[in-house]
Amino acid sequence: MKKDHPDLSVRRQCSLLTLARSSLYYQPRGESAENLKFMEIIDRQFLETPWYGSRQMARHLARAGHKCGRHRVRRLMKLMRLVPIYxxxxxxxxxxxxxxxxxxxxxxxxxxxxxxxxxxxxxxxxxxxxxxxxxxxxxxxxxxxxxxxxxxxxxxxxxxxxxxxxxxxxxxxxxxxxxxxxxxxxxxx
Incomplete structure (x- = not known):
């Protein structure tokens, strides 16, 4: 994509590439500080217990005093590409x-x-x-x-x-x- 293309407007370039124009301006936000903290705890625990899935990992976080539900843990584990071994x-x-x-x-x-x-x-x-x-x-x-x-x-x-x-x-x-x-x-x- 060239925003200052002499012959093709941004709209036409997006149309040719079948891209939404809004995707040009999207800036990813990244994970919150709280999620990064959870990810660090999950990563550390997963090294010790690689058979933990999202349910066991959520229970581990709850025992450690963190409020983090299973679906959130599952999303974070998927983002980190952590797959339990069983x-x-x-x-x-x-x-x-x-x-x-x-x-x-x-x-x-x-x-x-x-x-x-x-x-x-x-x-x-x-x-x-x-x-x-x-x-x-x-x-x-x-x-x-x-x-x-x-x-x-x-x-x-x-x-x-x-x-x-x-x-x-x-x-x-x-x-x-x-x-x-x-x-x-x-x-x-």
Whole structure:
């Protein structure tokens, strides 16, 4: 942009560049002294506890006697490009050799117990990582037939939960999970 261009006015230059003329005169204000103080405290604490997100950092500031809400802390952390380090849950990794089964439950009325069971794995965030929860449930009664907790995604805790459900309630006609559905009437599990 040249304010004293001989052929093009400022208005025409802004129009060609698709810029608002007001953006030429904008002077950024920067952060307030209070926010700079908060940013310094956040930076110091983040070096000691890099897993602190905006909620924990806001609690840290409150314990230190500062009035600074979580949304403000989140904005300041984003401005400082501080991203907490934490373990991501690994619940959706499919094995490349696993067979994909047809979906057997489309338009199927579920009218009795042991007709359809389901199993799902979820994670429970903890202070330093995750616990994984698997539950086996009967779709008709919505009863949880068995469940297990584990601190790793090892398949054993899932197999234990399934074995317990099978021992207590017999074999269902259909066993459904996120990854596939198995018709157990044609083969035993």
């Amino acid at each position: 373990q991501e849950p690994k619940t959706s990794k499919k094995h490349p050799e696993h067979k994909i089964y047809p979906y057997l439950l489309k338009d199927l009325p579920i009218t009795r117990p042991n007709q359809v069971w389901c199993a799902d794995i979820s994670y429970i965030p903890m202070r330093r990582g995750f616990l994984y929860l698997v539950a086996v449930m009967d779709w008709h009664s919505r009863k949880v037939l068995s469940w297990r907790l584990s601190n790793s995604m090892d398949a054993r805790f899932c197999v234990e939960a399934l074995k317990e459900a099978l021992a207590g309630y017999g074999v269902p006609e259909i066993f459904n999970t996120d990854s596939h559905t198995i018709d157990t009437s044609s083969r035993m599990v």
